[in-house]
Amino acid sequence: MLRGLAAGAATLRLEPPPYCRRCGYALEGVADEVECPECGTPVALSRRSNLLEDADPLWLRSVGRGWSVLHASAVLGTRAFYAYAIICLAVTTLGWMLGHRILTIQTSFLAGGILGVSIVVASIGAVIASAPDPRLSPRESSWSARRVMRWSLAAAWTFSTLAVMSFVAPIGPIGRSFAFALIWLSIASFAVLSLSLLRWTAGLADRVPAPKLAQQALRCARIGRWVVAIMLLSLLLLSMAPRGGVGGVRTGSLFFLFSAPFAISVVIGIAAIARTLNRSGKAIVQVLRDVVGEASTRDSGNSAG
Incomplete structure (x- = not known):
């Protein structure tokens, strides 16, 4: 509620x-x-x-700076993601047909690099923006959206780093299997991060108060739960899909059949989350600027009086 x-x-x-x-x-x-x-x-x-209008201006400035970074990186990351998808679909196909593999790899790495940088910047913005409110932190639940978001962000980066290290330098015959398990954990952590980020966004909007913005974020979080469930189920089916072997055409068709739900769920999920963060980011950043200005003016007047 x-x-x-x-x-x-x-x-x-x-x-x-x-x-x-x-x-x-x-x-x-x-x-x-x-x-x-x-x-x-x-x-x-x-x-x-x-309400935010009565919060500490210093804390509000920190939240505003973090949200500005988070909003900008979300917009950049979304565009880079779709650019990467288009490049992989069009340029890669054309490059392989013409034999320009270097051009294909360079173009894919460029879009992927921009996407990676935006994820790093968004993580930094999320940490800055999710600073605890001193008035609420003493009684804040251990499973609050803000704390879950921070823990899932730390878990996602930890699992992702360990997965990359396991692929680069696998330890023994179980190294690759361990790396794939870490990838699963990192994907699950990023999914939890996305949902908790949306609920935390709704909590901030609720304190404006901006009921429509809060309802939109909660609605996207509810949709996101189904998207995450479909994505994880698709990943499970994708991991069981046959690869190579006899009957290459049939095997490739089965692999595509298993991978299609995952690709569709990822695109829908990122589009829904990015759309919500884009709208919420603009509104919250503007509201925070107004609130900080009004709170600073009011507090200075009270101090002078």
Whole structure:
């Protein structure tokens, strides 16, 4: 259920979080007229709602910077992904027909390199943007979308790095099998990362409050669960698909039949997630800029008074 609706927003305002918005210090029993014993922030500022307009401007700036990076890399990565798909479908086929294998490999590596760079930049942006809110972190669930996103991001990069190392320098006869298992784990981690990112996006939109934006992110997360399930099932079928051997045409047709659902689910999943992140990114970045400006002006006025 969304808490960003009017009633939810009113409830949040009636129940301010009991922690300092700058350092997370517990404020039970501390009067509104004094300052936080830990960091000196006026307690009255922390008694407000947990909507973004009442959050710490320093934390909001960090979230805004991270979201700007995340949004830009998501747009670049999506375009690079589709460019890579088109190159693999068209240029590669033409290159093999004409015998220009070097051109084909160079072009594919160029698009793949851009996609890889965008993934790295997006990961950095996600880490910056998912900094914990000091007022909410003391009571934040261990399985919150923000924490799951960070853990799945770390797991995805760990498994991916180990998989590459296993392919480059396989250890014994089980090296390749171990590498493929790591690839499965990295794909699953990236899938969890995508879904938790969408739910975390909905949580931020809920605190604007922007109910339509939150509903869109949650809707995409629900669709994403089915896409991830289809993708993992397709990967399982793809791993069991016959390769080579006798009857090359029939074997190739079976391999294509198994790989088609995976390719379709990947394209649909990336398109849905990218579309949501693109729209959410623009809206959240703009809202954060407005909120930071208003919060800084209001806080400076309160300090002067």
